[in-house]
Amino acid sequence: MSPLELIRLAFSRLRTSRLRAALTMLGVIIGVASVVALVGVGQGTTSNITSRLAGLGTNLLTINPTSGSSSLTLDDVTAVAAVANVAAVAPELQTSGTVAAGDKTTDTSIIGTNASYAMVRAYKVWQGTFLTTVGVEQKLRTVVLGATVADDLSLGADAIGTEVTIEGLPFEVVGILQAKGGTGFQDPDDQVMIPVGVVQKYLVGTGSIRTIGVSVASVDEMDAAKADITTLLRQRHELAATATNDFSILDQAQLLETASSIAGTLALLLGGIASISLIVGGIGIMNIMLVSVRERTREIGIRKAVGARSRDILAQFLIEALTLSLIGGLIGIVVGLGVSALIGRVAGWGFAFSPTVVAVAVLFSLAVGVVFGVWPARQAARLDPISALRWE
Amino acid sequence: MVAPIIDLDRVSRTYAMGGLAVHALNDVSLQVRPGEFVAIVGPSGSGKSTMMNILGCLDRPSAGRYHLAGTSVADLSDDALAHLRSRTIGFVFQSYNLLPRTSALDNVTTPLLYQNVSRRERVARATAALERLGLGDRLAHEPSELSGGQQQRVALARAIVTHPAMLLADEPTGNLDSAAGRDVMALLTELNAAGRTIVLITHDAEVATAASRQIHLRDGRIAA
Numbered sequence: 246m247s248p249l250e251l252i253r254l255a256f257s258r259l260r261t262s263r264l265r266a267a268l269t270m271l272g273v274i275i276g277v278a279s280v281v282a283l284v285g286v287g288q289g290t291t292s293n294i295t296s297r298l299a300g301l302g303t304n305l306l307t308i309n310p311t312s313g314s315s316s317l318t319l320d321d322v323t324a325v326a327a328v329a330n331v332a333a334v335a336p337e338l339q340t341s342g343t344v345a346a347g348d349k350t351t352d353t354s355i356i357g358t359n360a361s362y363a364m365v366r367a368y369k370v371w372q373g374t375f376l377t378t379v380g381v382e383q384k385l386r387t388v389v390l391g392a393t394v395a396d397d398l399s400l401g402a403d404a405i406g407t408e409v410t411i412e413g414l415p416f417e418v419v420g421i422l423q424a425k426g427g428t429g430f431q432d433p434d435d436q437v438m439i440p441v442g443v444v445q446k447y448l449v450g451t452g453s454i455r456t457i458g459v460s461v462a463s464v465d466e467m468d469a470a471k472a473d474i475t476t477l478l479r480q481r482h483e484l485a486a487t488a489t490n491d492f493s494i495l496d497q498a499q500l501l502e503t504a505s506s507i508a509g510t511l512a513l514l515l516g517g518i519a520s521i522s523l524i525v526g527g528i529g530i531m532n533i534m535l536v537s538v539r540e541r542t543r544e545i546g547i548r549k550a551v552g553a554r555s556r557d558i559l560a561q562f563l564i565e566a567l568t569l570s571l572i573g574g575l576i577g578i579v580v581g582l583g584v585s586a587l588i589g590r591v592a593g594w595g596f597a598f599s600p601t602v603v604a605v606a607v608l609f610s611l612a613v614g615v616v617f618g619v620w621p622a623r624q625a626a627r628l629d630p631i632s633a634l635r636w637e
Numbered sequence: 638m639v640a641p642i643i644d645l646d647r648v649s650r651t652y653a654m655g656g657l658a659v660h661a662l663n664d665v666s667l668q669v670r671p672g673e674f675v676a677i678v679g680p681s682g683s684g685k686s687t688m689m690n691i692l693g694c695l696d697r698p699s700a701g702r703y704h705l706a707g708t709s710v711a712d713l714s715d716d717a718l719a720h721l722r723s724r725t726i727g728f729v730f731q732s733y734n735l736l737p738r739t740s741a742l743d744n745v746t747t748p749l750l751y752q753n754v755s756r757r758e759r760v761a762r763a764t765a766a767l768e769r770l771g772l773g774d775r776l777a778h779e780p781s782e783l784s785g786g787q788q789q790r791v792a793l794a795r796a797i798v799t800h801p802a803m804l805l806a807d808e809p810t811g812n813l814d815s816a817a818g819r820d821v822m823a824l825l826t827e828l829n830a831a832g833r834t835i836v837l838i839t840h841d842a843e844v845a846t847a848a849s850r851q852i853h854l855r856d857g858r859i860a861a
Contacts, residue, residue: 246750246751246753247753250750250756254750257743261738543734544736544737546734547734547735547736547747548736548747548751549695549719550693550695550722550728550730550734551723551728551747551748551751551795552719552720552722552723552724552748552751552752552799553719553723553751554715554716554719554720554751555715555716555719556716557751630695631690631695631696634695634730634734
C-alpha cells in the first residue's frame with residue numbers, strides 16, 4: 246500500500262472519530278506548545294539579557310567591593326582615573342527615592358555619580374547637558390532624568406532649567422537622557438543621576454562607593470587595565486601579599502558569558518519540564534491506539550482476509566498514530582509560538598521565531614508518534630486473522 | 638484434464654485442547670477443478686469451519702499437503718500466503734464482515750488497495766462490481782444503512798472485485814431471510830455460470846442443492 250493511501254485511510258479514520266482524535270491530540274498539543282513556548286521564552290530572555298548587557302557600555306569594567314566590605318571610596322575613583330589606558334571613570338552610589346514634579350511623583354533609582362557616567366555607561370543626552378565636572382565638584386543640586394522618569398513625570402524638552410524635588414529636596418533639571426530601551430528585570434531608563442557628593446551628603450550618609458565604572462580606551466587593553474587597577478587598589482587598600490582582594494573587577498564579556506549561560510540553563514530546564522508533558526501526551530496516544538486495536542480487531546481480521554499483509558496493518562496503525570502526533574505537533578507549534586509571542590510582547594522583549602525550535606518540535610512529535618505507536622501497531626499486525634474475524 | 642485449483646492431499650488439522658488432541662480434520666483429500674461449484678455440507682462440529690480456514694489459507698494443515706492454484710501453502714511465509722490469498726480467493730462470510738462506518742464503495746475497493754491498484758481503477762472496478770450486483774444506487778451507503786441481503790451483496794461484490802480464481806462462501810445465507818437467501822444463491826449460480834469456481838460451505842442441505850457437487854463432512858472426515 247502506498248504511503249499516500251495510508252495517510253488517506255488514517256485521515257478518514259480520524260474523521261469518523263473526531264472527538265476522540267481531538268482529545269488524543271490535546272496531550273501532544275499541550276506538550277509541544279509548552280516546549281515551544283518555554284524555549285521561546287528562554288531564548289527571548291537570553292537575547293534580552295545580552296542586548297541589555299551590550300547596551301550597558303562598551304569596554305566597561307565594573308569594580309565592586311566584595312560582599313561585606315565597603316572598601317571603595319571617591320579617592321579610589323580619582324586614583325583609578327590616572328591608570329594607563331583608562332578613558333573615563335564614574336563612581337556609582339545608588340539609592341532609591343521619590344521624585345516629584347508638580348503634582349506628579351515617581352519612585353525610581355537615584356544614582357550619585359560624576360560627569361563621566363554618561364560615557365562609561367553609554368547613555369546619550371536627549372535634552373540639555375549631563376552633569377558637569379564643576380557641578381559635581383561643587384555638589385550642586387542638579388539632576389539628569391532618565392527617559393522613563395521624564396515620561397512618568399510628563400516632563401519634555403521645556404523642563405530643562407525647571408525644578409523637581411527628590412526626597413523633598415529641590416533639584417534643577419539640567420538634562421534628559423535618550424531612552425536606551427530594553428526591559429526585563431531592570432529598566433535602564435528608570436533612574437535619575439545627581440552628583441555623588443549630594444547623595445552622600447543628603448541621602449545615604451556614607452563615604453563608600455557601591456560601584457566604580459571604568460571605561461577602557463580599547464578592548465585590547467582590557468586585561469592590562471584590569472591588572473593595573475587590581476595592583477593599584479591592592480596598594481591603596483594596603484592588602485598584604487597573601488590577602489584576597491576586597492573588591493572584584495568584572496568585565497563585560499565575563500558578565501555576558503555568565504548571564505547567557507544562566508539563561509541557557511534556565512531555558513533547558515524549562516524545556517525539560519515541558520517535554521515531560523510531551524511524553525505524557527505520547528502515552529495518551531499509545532493508550533488510545535491500544536484501545537483502538539482491540540476495538541477494531543474484527544476490522545483487522547477482515548482486512549487480512551481480503552489480502553492485507555501484516556506489514557500493511559502495521560503501517561496503517563503506525564501512520565494513524567503518526568498522523569495524530571504530527572497534527573497535534575503542528576497545532577502545538579502554532580499555539581506555542583502564539584503564547585511565546587504574547588509573553589514576549591507583554592514582557593517587552595519582542596518575538597524571536599526560531600526555525601530550529603519548530604524543526605525540533607516536529608521531529609519530537611514524529612518521534613512520539615513512532616515510539617508510542619509502534620507497539621499498538623505491532624499488536625494489530627500480529628493478530629491472527631481467524632480469531633480476529635470471530636471477535637465480536 | 639485441467640489442473641485442480643484446490644488439491645487437498647490427506648490433510649489433517651489437529652488442535653491441542655487442554656492436553657487433548659482434537660482432530661478437527663482427519664485425513665481429508667479433495668480436488669476442485671476450475672469452474673466447479675462445490676458445496677461442503679455438514680452439521681456443526683463436522684469440521685466445516687476448519688475446512689474453510691484451511692481452504693482460505695487462514696490456517697495451515699497440521700499434516701498433509703494443500704496446493705492452492707498449484708502452489709503448496711506449506712512453503713509460503715505469512716505475507717506470501719496473504720498475497721496468494723488476495724489474488725486467488727474471494728471470501729463471503731455468514732456475517733458479511735463489512736468494514737463498519739465505511740461506504741459500500743470503500744468496502745469493495747479495500748481488497749484492491751492491498752493489490753496496489755490505482756485509485757481511479759479501484760473506484761471503476763468497485764462501481765462495476767456493485768452495479769453488477771444491483772447496488773448501483775447504494776455506493777455511498779454504509780453497512781448500517783443497508784439490509785442484510787444488500788450487505789451480503791456488497792460482500793459478494795468485494796469478493797469478486799479482485800477477479801479471484803475462486804469464491805469461498807461460508808454460510809452466505811445463514812443470516813438472511815429465505816427471499817434474500819435465494820437471491821444470493823441465484824447470484825452465486827450466475828457467477829458460476831460465468832466461469833467462476835465456487836466453494837460453498839453450509840450446514841443447510843437445501844442451500845447445497847445449488848451446487849453441482851456436494852461433499853459431506855462428518856467428524857472431520859469426508860463421508861462418501
